[in-house]
Amino acid sequence: MKRRELLAAGAAAALAGCAGEQADCGPGAAGERFKWKLVTTWPPNFPGLGTGVNRLVEMIDRASGGRLKIKVYAAGELVPPFEVFDTVRGGTAEMGHGSAYYWKGKTEAAQFFTAIPFGMTAMELNGWFYNGGGLELYRELYEPFGLFPFPAGNTGVQMGGWFNREINSLDDLKGLKMRIPGLGGEVLRRAGGTPVNLPGAEIFTALQTGSIDATEWIGPYNDVAFGLNKAARYYYYPGWQEPGPALECIVNRQAYDSLPADLQAVVEIACSATNDQMTAEFVARNAQSLAQLREKGETEIRSFPPEVLDELRVLTDQVIDELAAGDPAVAKVYASFSDYRAMAEDWSNLSERAMLNTRG
Ligand code: CA
Numbered sequence: 001m002k003r004r005e006l007l008a009a010g011a012a013a014a015l016a017g018c019a020g021e022q023a024d025c026g027p028g029a030a031g032e033r034f035k036w037k038l039v040t041t042w043p044p045n046f047p048g049l050g051t052g053v054n055r056l057v058e059m060i061d062r063a064s065g066g067r068l069k070i071k072v073y074a075a076g077e078l079v080p081p082f083e084v085f086d087t088v089r090g091g092t093a094e095m096g097h098g099s100a101y102y103w104k105g106k107t108e109a110a111q112f113f114t115a116i117p118f119g120m121t122a123m124e125l126n127g128w129f130y131n132g133g134g135l136e137l138y139r140e141l142y143e144p145f146g147l148f149p150f151p152a153g154n155t156g157v158q159m160g161g162w163f164n165r166e167i168n169s170l171d172d173l174k175g176l177k178m179r180i181p182g183l184g185g186e187v188l189r190r191a192g193g194t195p196v197n198l199p200g201a202e203i204f205t206a207l208q209t210g211s212i213d214a215t216e217w218i219g220p221y222n223d224v225a226f227g228l229n230k231a232a233r234y235y236y237y238p239g240w241q242e243p244g245p246a247l248e249c250i251v252n253r254q255a256y257d258s259l260p261a262d263l264q265a266v267v268e269i270a271c272s273a274t275n276d277q278m279t280a281e282f283v284a285r286n287a288q289s290l291a292q293l294r295e296k297g298e299t300e301i302r303s304f305p306p307e308v309l310d311e312l313r314v315l316t317d318q319v320i321d322e323l324a325a326g327d328p329a330v331a332k333v334y335a336s337f338s339d340y341r342a343m344a345e346d347w348s349n350l351s352e353r354a355m356l357n358t359r360g
Pocket of ligand 1: 217242
């Protein structure tokens, strides 16, 4: 290339914000602009989850200088909530936000990347994702689907759910038709109940009309936003089924690869920031909403009896062992998950748990 041409190419690249070595300027670097769609499993502008996704795309817009514009479609606006995975896989939308355990019908091992009963807290799970090999396994699992996942939020420890009967023994779960997704649902089935999986928007009506007897959803912040406290009297804790469920942002791999390196970094950093911000928001808002619930005094807030939790834990181990025996991907992910959890537990006990105990 002649010197004049080189200079011209350099000037064009600089104008496009692609200064420096030409090698840094990947596909689309010449100021190319992208318009993407993002589909979510959440109701429109739903507190914490929907609003967190809105913040994510605003962040990407600002950080990319408007070069990557993403339009958010809430559940049902472009596709129904449980079609998010296939929609991003097929490329009709380039991004999606939801929970990995919704996709257990695609691959059972996905559930470990949201939460498993008696699994890990948000902090432990993030330790596994970013420093314990979890994210690599997550990406390996989604690769055959042409999807590239990022952790993008965590609700923290959830509540056990809303019931219209007291839960004093495992027998009280028998015959119970409860909205509870993921492996928690399988454990309930093992305990004699009937798990159903409903998207968020359908839960209140189902509980109020009696088409389900009980439900778990998230925690005080979101549960009260849905009015679940108006449809059930007992609010049980802790959320044994979801000790720190992660939310995910999935990106169509081909679309991600078509981005220049700087916009790929913007997506990655925005997801990582969302992972922190959403988690922080849940801590603050759950506490606030819990205080309001207590003030109203209409809800009986109770802990599950320890024997019930012990029995559910035994059933959980059975369910996961059986699943791992028949599914090599589950076996591989579970081995990594449980090794990490075992290691993290010692530290969690003498840091978080011990510290919380000092508060009396
Ligand atoms: Ca839940």
